[in-house]
Amino acid sequence: MFVDADICGLKVGDEHPVRIMGVLNLSHESFYKSSVVNIDSILDKAHSMVDSGATILDIGARSTWMLAKPVISREEEMQRLGPALNILKDNVDVLISVDTMFADIAERALELGADMINDVSGFKSDEEMLDAVVDHNCPVVAMATDKVPGDPIGMNAIMDSLAGIIRQAHDKGMDTSKLILDPAIGKWV
Structure with a gap:
């Protein structure tokens, strides 16, 4: 299979260079405290990531770790995302992705200048998420999920979950060429 895709003008695939996504973590409840970026230093951190080769910046304002407290x-x-997007939108020349599982947050982020959405729940946390991304005609990363983020275990379960995400997106009228699949390989559950 030959891969050649376009994500908001960023070419990815077999004939293109590797693309790096930098992660700007605004979630103070994150288990990995060293990854949390303060809003006062977000632009410096973003520029550092871009200077190091990032072509996409993924901003998350809520911990997706299942045991994170407080929720x-x-x-x-x-309130965490808005100021970050306002700071970044005209000050970095890369794609901006927002990591959220909720349609209303996705819609507002896209209105504030985000280019794409990253939903680790694979459209399971908010049944309106697919409608939001279809309405905005934007790319979306969807992670393999059956009930909670990253719960499919084993390659067959992961492939079944991803196939379900593709079917669900197609049935909602999404241009599935804008769907980026995340197999959730890692320590999720």
């Missing part, structure tokens, strides 16, 4: 509200998630 924050959607309002808190947006």
Whole structure:
């Protein structure tokens, strides 16, 4: 199989260079405290990532770790994301991805200048997420998930989950060429 894709003008695939996604973690409840970026230093951190080769910056404002405490509200998630997007949108020349599992957050982030959405729940946390990304005609990363992020164990379960995500996106009218699949290989569950 030959891969040649376009993500908001960024060419990816077999004939293109490897693309690096830098992660800007705004979730203070994250288990990995060293990864958390303070809003006051977000632009410096973003420029450092871009200078190191990042062509996509993924901003997350809520910990996706299942045991994270406290669980924050959607309002808190947006209060963290909004200022970050405002700082970055005209000050970095890379794609901006927002890591969220909720349609209302995705819609607001896209309105504020995000280019794409990264949903680790594979459209399972919010049944309106697919409608939001279809309405905005934007690329979306969807992670293999059956009930909770990353729960498929083994290659067959992962492939079944990803096939289900593709079917669900197609049935909602999404241009599936804008769907980026994440197999969730790692320590999720």
